[in-house]
Amino acid sequence: MRLALLASLAALLLPGCGGGDPSGAVRSGSQRLSGAAVAAPEVQAAGSCRARQVGPGASEWEPDPRCTPGATRQASLSEICPIAHTRAVRPPVSYTGSLKRKQMTAYGFSDSPGAHQEDHLIPLELLGHPTDARNLWPQPSPVSPNDKDGLEDWLHDQVCQNRLSLADAQQQIAGDWYGTWVRAGRPLPRSLTGG
Template sequence: MRALIIIGLASCALLLLVLFIQPVPASTGGVCQMRGLLPDPLCTQGVTNPNVTQSNIHSTICVSGWTTTIRPLVSYTNALKQKQMKEYGFTDSINAHEEDHLIPLSIGGHPTDPKNLWPQPDAAPNPKDAVEGQLRAKVCSGAMSLATAQQRIATNWQTANN
């Protein structure tokens, strides 16, 4: 009986590995999977902008309009969106997605690194935008460190402000 239980547990563990360890990163030709409203952490980890640091936030992200100076061209993000939509398995219209920065530019996300961009299914208004604004306000007021805000939103934007 004990052997059957162990075999059963091993089978369950194997099933969990198959379900949750896949997909493999897109860089190896794998498939990305949405996690509800969250991007696949194997494909879209979030990357920070090395030019934004805690010591220079008041001359970068805390300056109104600063993100417009580093925002990538639509031609770049649309081409990347088409590629990533295939990696995520989306077959609907490109217009049904926003190529979004996981770590937003407003809290020091990398503007062009594909590991910081993903084809977020479009929602109007985008609920992630409110979280981004709240985190930026906390960082700029000193209530939260830049690194903490970046880590929280890269981990789970839905709970980043808690």
């Protein structure tokens, strides 16, 4: 009996020995990420998702939270602070372009894919998951930078300056990015302010 218990404990504990994943992959839930690893997308049925325009601007839309609730990846804050270097985890256009077309069908958009940008609901600079379809959606308006980009930069700064927890920033942008943007004073994207 004791031997069986010890064997069970060893089986549970030994995989964690050795200082982590030898491939250097970061774990997020049950999925392994290594750089811009590509997850198999889970896309909703045609017309089952509804985007909601939340402001007067062409890019002020929020995704359907049932279809795009957001997803994060696990990593250290040192990966994003003081400057978020997202190139290593950004998915390739071949992946996001294909996913965008499928998600446009799910969202009932019949216009050109060029009228949308495949947006990370929780941005990479806040450790949003790069390839999980639950964190990507075909945001109407190809305009970039846009208002949400300004909020992404502002929240990133708040997290890196210890004014806001990462979890709170992720919740705010996934739950009501437009309302958070307005309450934050409508911050502009860094690319427009030179910041």
